[in-house]
Amino acid sequence: MELYLDSANIEEIRHAASLGIISGVTTNPSLLAKEDPKIDVRKRILEIHALVGGHLSVEVVSTDADGMLREADEILSWFPEATIKIPMIPEGLKAVRKLSDQDVETNVTLIFSPTQALAANNAGATYVSVFVGRLDDLGADGMEVVRDVRDIWDTQGLSSLILAASIRHPLHIVEAAKAGADISTCPYKPLMQSLQHPLTDKGLAAFLADYKKMQEEIAKLKG
Numbered sequence: 285m286e287l288y289l290d291s292a293n294i295e296e297i298r299h300a301a302s303l304g305i306i307s308g309v310t311t312n313p314s315l316l317a318k319e320d321p322k323i324d325v326r327k328r329i330l331e332i333h334a335l336v337g338g339h340l341s342v343e344v345v346s347t348d349a350d351g352m353l354r355e356a357d358e359i360l361s362w363f364p365e366a367t368i369k370i371p372m373i374p375e376g377l378k379a380v381r382k383l384s385d386q387d388v389e390t391n392v393t394l395i396f397s398p399t400q401a402l403a404a405n406n407a408g409a410t411y412v413s414v415f416v417g418r419l420d421d422l423g424a425d426g427m428e429v430v431r432d433v434r435d436i437w438d439t440q441g442l443s444s445l446i447l448a449a450s451i452r453h454p455l456h457i458v459e460a461a462k463a464g465a466d467i468s469t470c471p472y473k474p475l476m477q478s479l480q481h482p483l484t485d486k487g488l489a490a491f492l493a494d495y496k497k498m499q500e501e502i503a504k505l506k507g
């Protein structure tokens with residue numbers, strides 16, 4: 285399962301990219317506004333693109349297909365490899381179909397059910413983003429939707445990539461991988477938490493202390 289960073293923060297993206305563990309970045313209007321409500325979106329997106337050569341989802345804000353397609357054209361003029369992120373609404377599906385027919389990659393966002401994922405796949409979506417955490421927040425089992433989508437995809441031989449989104453903690457990453465998600469897009473904090481284990485830190489401290497002791501003994505012998 286590939287990992288993307290779900291962020292519009294340059295420092296977070298720079299650090300995660302430097303670790304070599306992410307193959308893309310997903311953004312949305314809320315993440316951009318969190319950085320700065322007056323943010324220059326084009327400039328920030330191009331900064332992110334320069335940091336992470338791989339996938340970059342950029343979301344449209346129109347709610348009609350023509351508006352979405354106009355925005356997609358503008359985003360693609362910034363950089364032609366952009367993935368256009370489109371909300372899972374009927375007008376969004378229309379736009380996805382048109383973009384897919386032009387071989388433009390799309391990421392259908394705000395998916396909360398297998399039927400929405402199926403419709404997005406049939407419209408030609410490259411990625412279907414299932415929002416796990418927001419379902420969990422309502423007391424539902426968000427990962428169940430990822431599992432159902434995977435089952436349906438395997439039964440039917442469907443091709444959109446399954447993207448587990450709205451990730452809240454490292455266990456979501458584990459569950460998404462077990463559920464067969466192709467990608468999981470994580471905020472910086474759970475991604476960094478997922479790299480840590482107290483036994484790793486304890487073990488490294490012991491290795492370094494033993495190595496230091498060894499060096500001290502060698503130094504004593506020398507002289």
Ligand code: E4P
Nearest residue numbers: 290310311312418449450451
């Ligand atoms: C996905 O691409 C979305 O940007 C994101 O995962 C939304 O997550 P949230 O529920 O934490 O806002």
